[in-house]
Amino acid sequence: MKVIGILGGMGPQATIDLYQKILDSTAARKDQEHIPTLIWSNPGIPDRNLAILHGGPDPSSALREGAIILEAGGADFIVVPCNTAHLFADAIREAVKIPLLNMVEETAARAADRLPPGSPVSILATTATVATGLYQKALEKHGLSFMLPDSGDQEIIMAAIFDERGIKAGFVDDHNRTRVLAVVRRQQELGAVAFIAGCTELPLVIRPDDAECMLDPTLLLAQAAVRLAGAKPRM
C-alpha cells in the first residue's frame, strides 16, 4: 500500500475527521490491513482567510515546509483537509515531487457523477474560498452551475466556523449545527438541491442526510485516498 500524507491542522479537528473517514472507508479486519499514514498537523499555519481577505501572513511557506516533511517521511501523495488551503495548492505542488490529491477537484468530479448537467450546487464555504471562486470554477469545469448564500448568510457561515462559540473554538454542537442548517434551508427555498460542505469544519456539524445531496469533500477525499493508496475499500 502507498503511504498517505496528510497536511493538516487547519483545523486539527478536521484532520481527525479526515483520518476517521479514511479508516471508515477501508475494509480492514486488523491493524495491518489499514493504510500507513503520515500526518503533519500544524495548527500554527497562518489563517488562510486572513491572508486572502485582509493581507494577513502568507501560509505558503508553512504549507511548503509541511509538504516537504511529509515527502521526506515517506508519503507517496499528499491530501490537505482544508478547502481554503487549496488556494495555495500551487505552492504545495512546487515544493515536492509527490502528487497532491486535490479535494476541490475530487468533490466537483463526484458532484458531476451524481447530478444532471447544469444542476445548481450551493457552496457553503469560507469567504476566502467563495471570493476566489475556488469551487465555482471547479463546478463549471464539470458542467455544473452554482449558488451562493447572500452576504448575511455568508456571515452566518463564517461566524459558525470562526467566532468565539464557533467550530474552530471546539464547539462541535447544536448551536453551530443550527446556524449552518438555517442557511441550508434558505438555500433550499431558493432552489438548491445539492450542497457542498466546502469548509472542513462544516461536516463536523452537518450530516449527509441534511439535504437530498449533501456533498462532504472530506469524505470524498478520504474515499479517493483509499483508492489511490491501494487498500480494499469498505462498501
Place this chain on the structure above:
Amino acid sequence: MKVIGILGGMGPQATIDLYQKILDSTAARKDQEHIPTLIWSNPGIPDRNLAILHGGPDPSSALREGAIILEAGGADFIVVPCNTAHLFADAIREAVKIPLLNMVEETAARAADRLPPGSPVSILATTATVATGLYQKALEKHGLSFMLPDSGDQEIIMAAIFDERGIKAGFVDDHNRTRVLAVVRRQQELGAVAFIAGCTELPLVIRPDDAECMLDPTLLLAQAAVRLAGAKPRM
C-alpha cells in the same frame, strides 16, 4: 510550543483516540492555539502480542524506523498510543535523541496520586502486557498492588480486542463494551475498586464512569503530552 510526535497505528483508531484527547485537553479558541503534532500511523507494525507470546515477527525495527521519522520531521518528544508496544520502549529510546513520554509510567504515577498506598488495581490489558508484568512492575514501583482477570476473563478481553467481531476489526460497539464490562463487574465482585484500561483499544468501548476509578492511559498520556508541549491545558 513543542511538537508532539505520535508513533501510532497500533491500532489506528487508538491513535485517533489519543489525538482527540490531546485536542480536548488543550484550551484553544482557534487553530493556532493547538499543539503542532506529527503522527506516524503505521498499522503495518508487526503484532506485538504475536511477537511476545508466539515468536511472531519482531516489531522493534518498525518502531525504531518510526521514531526516526518523527525525530527527523521535527518532533520534540514521542508518545506511543499502544500499551503493549511499551515492551519495546528501549528500542525506541535507543533509536532517537528525543525523549519518550512513557504511558505506562505516567498511568502508574497518576494512579498513585488518586489511590491510597497498597490499593489493588485491576489490570485490563493484552495477554502480552499482562504476561510480561508491564503494569504490575509500574504499579508496585508506585506503592500500589494489582489484580488480574482469571484466564477465562483474560480470553474474553483478548477476544473483545482481536477477534473477528473485535475492536481492532472496527467494531467499537455495545457487543464489545458488554464483553469488557462483564470482566470489570467480576473484578469488582472480587474487590477491585480501580481499573487500568491498559490496552488502547479498551477506552474506545468503556467510559470513565464505568467504575469508581477507571484509569484511561490514553487520556493520562494526552494530558501529560499537553503539559510537556507547553500548551494551555483545558480544565
